[in-house]
Amino acid sequence: MRGAWQARRPDYAQRRDDLRRLRAALKARLTRMAEAIAADFGHRPRQESLLADGMPVLAAIDHLLAHLRGWMRPQRVAAGWRLWPARAQLRHEPLGVVGVISPWNYPVNLALVPLATAIAAGNHVYLKPSESTPATSRLLRELLAEVFPAERVAVAQGGPEVGQAFAALPFDHLVFTGSTAVGRKVMAAAAEHLTPLTLELGGKSPAIVCADYPPERAAARLATGKWFNAGQTCIAPDYVLLVGRQRREAFVQALRAEVTSRYGDLSGEAGDYARIIDERQFARLQAWLDEAHARGCTVLPLAAGHDPARRLFAPTLVLDPPEDIALMREEIFGPILPVLAVDSLEQAIAFVNARPRPLALYPFSHDRRQVEAVLGSVLAGGVTVNDTLLHFAATGLPFGGVGPSGMGAYHGRAGFDAFGKLLPVLWQPRRSLTDRIRPPYAAIDRLIDLIVR
Incomplete structure (x- = not known):
């Protein structure tokens, strides 16, 4: 070639x-x-x-x-x-x-x-x-x-x-x-x-939902980013850091409502929901979810119809998982979404920065100062503010990771x-500086002094 x-x-x-x-x-x-x-x-x-x-x-x-x-x-x-x-x-x-x-x-x-x-x-x-x-x-x-x-x-x-x-x-x-x-x-x-x-x-791309951002709107946009293609997206939000522990129940219910309105009962045809690519990937996701169960995590399926025979893996939340389980160590690349409640934006930023730099970052806030605090503290491959995935589709933006x-x-x-x-x-005309810069150097000392001034 x-x-x-x-x-x-x-x-x-x-x-x-x-x-x-x-x-x-x-x-x-x-x-x-x-x-x-x-x-x-x-x-x-x-x-x-x-x-x-x-x-x-x-x-x-x-x-x-x-x-x-x-x-x-x-x-x-x-x-x-x-x-x-x-x-x-x-x-x-x-x-x-x-x-x-x-x-x-x-x-x-x-x-x-x-x-x-x-x-x-x-x-x-x-x-x-x-x-x-x-x-x-x-x-x-x-x-x-x-x-x-x-x-x-x-x-x-x-x-x-x-x-x-x-x-x-x-x-x-x-x-x-x-x-x-x-x-x-x-x-x-x-x-x-x-x-x-x-x-x-890849990597674990975080979403940070600040305390001022409506949980229902965040849930709608995160649902698109996470469950499009059944989560098999390199820039899908891998986990959510929700600022304000008292908002967790409302956020969870909003995510459940989004799944219901989009996909309904997956026990049927489930025509709008993608399948996991093969049995090996399905088994990997199931094993990680089983580990979360075994470790006492709160695991919430958001739809009925989970079916290994069809490689249909239902959207699932895992609430406040420990940091050492596979779901929090490895890129999930599937429809499982860990949700971690934190007390402050500073705590969320510290959590992200304690881990390898992500491919994507999703800060949610209507307060420009809070968004700038995230952007000024966390380095990621790319960022969409108050939404997910869309920076990939912006034709004028470069797409790439870091670290x-x-x-x-x-x-x-x-x-x-x-x-x-x-x-x-470099295009050199007929006359050139090198025509003069040559020994004996004593004859061009003044020229050299001019050049290196």
């Missing part, structure tokens, strides 16, 4: 045409995309697939097309008076071949957004989709083969052994989205070639820059 890229680096017209054809091919397959994802999950609402897998890709491509010409234009920068009359500029050059390892939870979004960004930056792409979503992976391979020649975009399919070999290839840049544990392995494999990485990992939740960022200009090389170029 790199040989083909070196032979002809894609120009603006080619990149624009590629993005347009990619958009058209996906748009024509949105129904099939939703069907493939539903087949892989056992069931996922068509609307959730359109919103979370279709829309972000289309929006990302639209944003890239709107800004591509300007981003590709060389940027003049100051060379400094000491180098006068030289001129300096930054050129955005493609790297070559970008590898993308995408996960199963949003199998189209998290494959095609980095792919489209890498294409916009002028690269070729090698994609490794998740083996947990075989129907969607087949759809992606078909779609990409229609749009791109094999030397421009290729798709590798297979299990963990293929993923391990893929991560060890000498890419010019590698994007991985997945768990922190696997991210460490990818980083180790890429180190052999010093491959630069964008790691989009154990990831490194690097993509989306919009951040991804365009990450998947390219800002090449510094």
